[in-house]
Amino acid sequence: MDIAVLIKSVIATDEPIRVVQGAIDQNAKRTINPYDEYALEEALRIKETLGGTVTVISIGGDVTVEALRTALAMGAEEAVWIHAETDRLDEYAVSKMLAGAVGVKTYDLVFAGHLSVDNGAGQVAIRVAELLGWPHAGAITACRIEGRVAHVTRDAEGDSESWEVPLPAVLTAQQGLNEPRYPALAGIMKAKRKPLAELGLDALGGAIAPRAERLACEAQPARPAGRKLSGTPKEQAAELLALLRDEAKVLERR
Structure with a gap:
C-alpha cells in the first residue's frame, strides 16, 4: 500500500498573526497543519498494518523544510518538496501542482487534512481528486482498508455517514480520526540526514498562474x-x- 500525504507548513496556532506591508509575516514558529497530522498518522498506521510506503508532499519555500523533516521523523519514508513560493498561489494553482506531483508515482491512496488552519478553504484535496479522476471522501473520522476498498466514516455536520470508497482514492482527515504520534529522538536524528526529493516547476509543466488574486491583507483592528x-x-x-x-x-x- 503506497500512500501519499499532502501536508502544509502553517504558522503555529499559538503564534500571533502579524501583518507587515500588506502581507502576513511568515517569520514565526511553524508546524505541520494540524489536520494534516491526522492524515499522516492514519497513513502511517495503515502502512504498519498492511505494509508499503508513505510519501509526504508539500509546496512552499524554505519554511516548508521543517514540516517535511518532521513528517520523516514521524515515520514517512520519502518527502517531496515542490519548491515554490505560495504567497500568491490560490487553491487552483496549488492543487494543479500537487496533482502533478502525485501523478509522478503510482499511489494507492492519497491522504490530506480536511482543511488548513490558515486559509480554511478546504478546497485543495477535493480539487486534487477531481484532477486525478479519483473518488473522494472528506472529513473522515474512521478508516479501514480491505482489499481495494476503503471503509470510512465521515463527519456530516453533527451526524456521520459510512462510505465504501474504491481505491485509488483521496481521503481527508477530520479531528478525532486518531491521535498523532510524537517523533522519537532516533527518528528526528535520522530525518535530519535524509535528503528531500525536490520537484521543480519544470517537472510539473511550468509555473501555474492563479485564478484568484488577493487584493488586500489587513490586521484585525485592536480590541x-x-x-x-x-x-x-x-x-x-x-x-x-x-x-x-x-x-x-x-x-x-x-
Whole structure:
C-alpha cells in the first residue's frame, strides 16, 4: 500500500498573526497543519498494518523544510518538496501542482487534512481528486482498508455517514480520526540526514498562474478596552441597553 500525504507548513496556532506591508509575516514558529497530522498518522498506521510506503508532499519555500523533516521523523519514508513560493498561489494553482506531483508515482491512496488552519478553504484535496479522476471522501473520522476498498466514516455536520470508497482514492482527515504520534529522538536524528526529493516547476509543466488574486491583507483592528457599568442593576441594564442601541447599533430605537 503506497500512500501519499499532502501536508502544509502553517504558522503555529499559538503564534500571533502579524501583518507587515500588506502581507502576513511568515517569520514565526511553524508546524505541520494540524489536520494534516491526522492524515499522516492514519497513513502511517495503515502502512504498519498492511505494509508499503508513505510519501509526504508539500509546496512552499524554505519554511516548508521543517514540516517535511518532521513528517520523516514521524515515520514517512520519502518527502517531496515542490519548491515554490505560495504567497500568491490560490487553491487552483496549488492543487494543479500537487496533482502533478502525485501523478509522478503510482499511489494507492492519497491522504490530506480536511482543511488548513490558515486559509480554511478546504478546497485543495477535493480539487486534487477531481484532477486525478479519483473518488473522494472528506472529513473522515474512521478508516479501514480491505482489499481495494476503503471503509470510512465521515463527519456530516453533527451526524456521520459510512462510505465504501474504491481505491485509488483521496481521503481527508477530520479531528478525532486518531491521535498523532510524537517523533522519537532516533527518528528526528535520522530525518535530519535524509535528503528531500525536490520537484521543480519544470517537472510539473511550468509555473501555474492563479485564478484568484488577493487584493488586500489587513490586521484585525485592536480590541477596545471594556467598560465597567456602575449603579444599581436596573441602572446598569438601562445603560447597557442605551450603549447597544446608540453606540454598537445592534438594537433599533423603538
